[in-house]
Amino acid sequence: MFERISETRTLVTIYVDGRPVHARQGDTVAAALMSLKSPQVYRLSQVNGRPRAPYCMIGHCHECLVEIEGQANQQGCLVEVADGMRIRRQLGRAEVEI
Amino acid sequence: MTTPTRQVQNSYDCIVIGGALVGASVAYGLGKAGLKVAVLDGDDSAFRASRGNFGLVWVQNKGAGCPDYARLSLRASRLWSDYAEELRAISGVDPAYQRSGGLTICVTADELEFYRSLNARIEHEVGGPHVPAEFLDGKALRELMPAAAADLPGALYSPVDGICNPLALLRALHEAFRRVGVTYLGHHNVNRVFCRAPGEFIVETGGSQRCLTAGKVVFAAGLGNTRLVAEVGLEAPLTPLHGQIVVTERVGPFPCVPNGMLRPTAEGSLLIAHSEANVGFDTRVMAPAACAMVARCLRAFPGLRHIRVVRTWAALRVMTPDGLPIYDQSESCPGAFLVTCHSGVTLAPFHAGEIAGWIASGVRPEACRAFTADRFHV
Ligand SMILES: Cc1cc2nc3c(=O)[nH]c(=O)nc-3n(C[C@H](O)[C@H](O)[C@H](O)COP(=O)(O)OP(=O)(O)OC[C@H]3O[C@@H](n4cnc5c(N)ncnc54)[C@H](O)[C@@H]3O)c2cc1C
Numbered sequence: 001m002f003e004r005i006s007e008t009r010t011l012v013t014i015y016v017d018g019r020p021v022h023a024r025q026g027d028t029v030a031a032a033l034m035s036l037k038s039p040q041v042y043r044l045s046q047v048n049g050r051p052r053a054p055y056c057m058i059g060h061c062h063e064c065l066v067e068i069e070g071q072a073n074q075q076g077c078l079v080e081v082a083d084g085m086r087i088r089r090q091l092g093r094a095e096v097e098i
Numbered sequence: 099m100t101t102p103t104r105q106v107q108n109s110y111d112c113i114v115i116g117g118a119l120v121g122a123s124v125a126y127g128l129g130k131a132g133l134k135v136a137v138l139d140g141d142d143s144a145f146r147a148s149r150g151n152f153g154l155v156w157v158q159n160k161g162a163g164c165p166d167y168a169r170l171s172l173r174a175s176r177l178w179s180d181y182a183e184e185l186r187a188i189s190g191v192d193p194a195y196q197r198s199g200g201l202t203i204c205v206t207a208d209e210l211e212f213y214r215s216l217n218a219r220i221e222h223e224v225g226g227p228h229v230p231a232e233f234l235d236g237k238a239l240r241e242l243m244p245a246a247a248a249d250l251p252g253a254l255y256s257p258v259d260g261i262c263n264p265l266a267l268l269r270a271l272h273e274a275f276r277r278v279g280v281t282y283l284g285h286h287n288v289n290r291v292f293c294r295a296p297g298e299f300i301v302e303t304g305g306s307q308r309c310l311t312a313g314k315v316v317f318a319a320g321l322g323n324t325r326l327v328a329e330v331g332l333e334a335p336l337t338p339l340h341g342q343i344v345v346t347e348r349v350g351p352f353p354c355v356p357n358g359m360l361r362p363t364a365e366g367s368l369l370i371a372h373s374e375a376n377v378g379f380d381t382r383v384m385a386p387a388a389c390a391m392v393a394r395c396l397r398a399f400p401g402l403r404h405i406r407v408v409r410t411w412a413a414l415r416v417m418t419p420d421g422l423p424i425y426d427q428s429e430s431c432p433g434a435f436l437v438t439c440h441s442g443v444t445l446a447p448f449h450a451g452e453i454a455g456w457i458a459s460g461v462r463p464e465a466c467r468a469f470t471a472d473r474f475h476v
């Protein structure tokens with residue numbers, strides 16, 4: 001969906017749904033996921049199951065929800081990637097157990 | 099779908115001042131009755147309980163000291179299923195009403211005792227069986243809500259209580275009144291209303307339509323009523339009562355019977371209430387009060403401590419001195435009506451039905467005879 005302009009920042013490896021992919025140090029999780037060719041779908045709405053993607057990128061809209069290191073419903077646009085980080089897309093209702 | 103578009107005119111059978119839950123309900127009922135109606139509404143700077151409330155359609159514990167209010171609340175809740183369906187059909191917007199049943203969760207034995215005697219009193223004053231309600235012990239409560247703390251003394255349960263999505267209700271009402279030909283003028287803050295001749299009201303606004311005339315006028319402007327009504331011989335002694343809501347992230351399936359401190363939403367987040375503070379016309383969030391109500395909720399549902407909060411807001415309740423509605427018509431200027439209340443969600447079907455019928459026909463319904471403002475002078 002997005003092309004990176006020239007990139008010199010250090011490469012890190014993150015795991016998206018268990019699959020290792022590259023991101024750049026300093027990326028937010030949302031930016032890193034959107035720079036991937038695949039998967040194309042960022043998440044599916046918890047309410048109606050439709051595909052959604054980050055919108056504001058500044059922490060307001062909650063469109064970028066994603067599971068990071070086992071914690072669901074994180075705002076991907078507010079969290080920086082780290083080498084080895086485990087991310088899971090939320091395809092439908094978050095599994096937050098009470 | 100075609101919708102009637104009507105040119106803005108200057109003269110109406112009835113002008114409704116305020117287009118939030120109360121005004122929109124009344125306007126919808128008046129439009130259905132065939133009157134030519136305009137709704138004059140304020141802007142985003144207005145105080146609007148209708149956009150900040152908890153969305154309970156609630157009966158239990160209501161009406162001690164005023165059996166007419168107990169009856170009115172029960173009556174409104176019984177109208178709700180049909181009302182929600184009617185609004186959905188005409189507007190295409192579902193107010194998401196659910197007659198889910200409701201709980202009053204007691205955290206101490208004293209609280210349980212308090213609600214026991216409160217409900218005995220209401221039943222006694224109503225003079226017969228009223229709300230079908232039963233007291234649950236802690237075990238029975240946990241059967242309904244497994245997340246309830248093991249040491250809670252119990253709760254009151256009533257099957258007549260329910261919830262809706264109050265923002266969807268407001269949307270549905272606006273769409274519904276438009277479909278029955280009501281004209282809506284937003285950004286039309288009313289500055290003054292007076293009676294030029296019997297049955298001829300002049301309404302002055304700060305909007306593009308500066309001056310309108312109407313045969314009748316309904317004051318349904320919430321806290322905005324107070325400064326407007328004296329000139330037509332009505333009285334609206336209303337004060338703001340600050341309340342807050344805390345919203346959690348969306349969670350997985352969670353059996354939750356709505357109660358005064360916690361309710362589910364169709365979208366998966368949970369809403370936490372209830373706080374009250376007298377802080378005047380101030381809608382800022384007050385962190386200490388918000389923390390106190392969340393703490394109480396965690397006391398009742400300890401498992402929620404893992405759930406994150408995503409937002410919180412405050413809104414002002416529209417309170418009369420006794421907390422009961424005012425349904426009044428001016429004696430000196432007949433045709434000027436005041437319709438205002440706390441619990442404008444619960445009472446919405448009554449406002450669109452019998453209250454609108456009263457304004458259209460002039461015949462005052464039995465159900466609202468106790469709610470004139472002269473009660474504040476005895
Ligand atoms: C925190 C909280 C929780 C609540 N929970 C519940 C609940 O669970 N169940 C329930 O039944 N009720 C609940 N309520 C109460 C309910 O929200 C109110 O009774 C209801 O919204 C009142 O609606 P209203 O139309 O009278 O006034 P408001 O919603 O306050 O709106 C007033 C309207 O009048 C307009 N206006 C004001 N002045 C003027 C003017 N001069 N000219 C033109 N327009 C004007 C404003 O623009 C606004 O649109 C709650 C309230 C709060 C604050």
Ligand code: FES
Nearest residue numbers: 057060061062077
């Ligand atoms: S993209 Fe809007 S909050 Fe993250």
